[in-house]
Amino acid sequence: MPPAGRPRAFDMAVVLEAAMRLFWERGYDATSMAQLREATGLSSASLYGAFGSKEGLFERAVDHYMAGPGSVTDVIDDEALSPREAIARMLHGSIDMQTDPSHPLGCLIALSGTVQAPEDGGDPAARRIVAARRAASRARVRACVLRGIAAGELAEDTDVDGITSMIYAFLLGASTQACDGTPARDLHAAADTLLAFWHPAGREA
Structure with a gap:
């Protein structure tokens, strides 16, 4: 019997690192969803499913930054x-x-x-x-x-x-x-x- 729920098929830390670097280099407004898909390797459906929106992904990327370089x-x-x-x-x-x-x-x-x-x-x-x-x-x-x-x-x-x-x-x-x-x-x-x-x-x- 398969486990309840659908496990994530991606490494959250790797995705957040890629998104963080992109936002860091380009800024929020200049970063498009197409660029985020390319950088993270995720589809729009996966990104929205995991983070809800571009803003949601940005907020998580900021948290990732503060726990890493920003610390x-x-x-x-x-x-x-x-x-x-x-x-x-x-x-x-x-x-x-x-x-x-x-x-x-x-x-x-x-x-x-x-x-x-x-x-x-x-x-x-x-x-x-x-x-x-x-x-x-x-x-x-x-x-x-x-x-x-x-x-x-x-x-x-x-x-x-x-x-x-x-x-x-x-x-x-x-x-x-x-x-x-x-x-x-x-x-x-x-x-x-x-x-x-x-x-x-x-x-x-």
């Missing part, structure tokens, strides 16, 4: 590190990842869903998906800045939102520069320059 930023949550060291490792680790030629350059979260789809005049699902991820990442940076103040690494009157925006803007901006071919060494030097502001309260860098 390099998770170090910011490591409270065993000093807050400054956590920020430094996040920035330098992200630069290494974004300039790694073994996969598309830049950051999928920064680049793949930032342009509003012109046909509906509103925020498409893909844009909301990556915007939510960016908001969560920004909140993690902000929490680390607050830890820096509590640890005496930053002055009590530090502009928390301003510092958060500076760090996170650098992180997102590195994606464009990586795609434009800026060498990793230059981005690392820029990260060190940015970090020069972060020093114990009352002591100049």
Whole structure:
């Protein structure tokens, strides 16, 4: 007697990896279902059956990215590190990842869903998906800045939102520069320059 239900005839991790790379390289709007079928080797029926829609596949691909290359930023949550060291490792680790030629350059979260789809005049699902991820990442940076103040690494009157925006803007901006071919060494030097502001309260860098 055959088992209940119909088993998947494809490897989910392989499909998500292929879709992730395609969205990462081309962006959400520029990626067609025909290209996704070719990259994943699945039919439209299989893709829609497994993911429900292109947006559903994109959301799963984003999850796959965050569990893989994107996880390099998770170090910011490591409270065993000093807050400054956590920020430094996040920035330098992200630069290494974004300039790694073994996969598309830049950051999928920064680049793949930032342009509003012109046909509906509103925020498409893909844009909301990556915007939510960016908001969560920004909140993690902000929490680390607050830890820096509590640890005496930053002055009590530090502009928390301003510092958060500076760090996170650098992180997102590195994606464009990586795609434009800026060498990793230059981005690392820029990260060190940015970090020069972060020093114990009352002591100049």
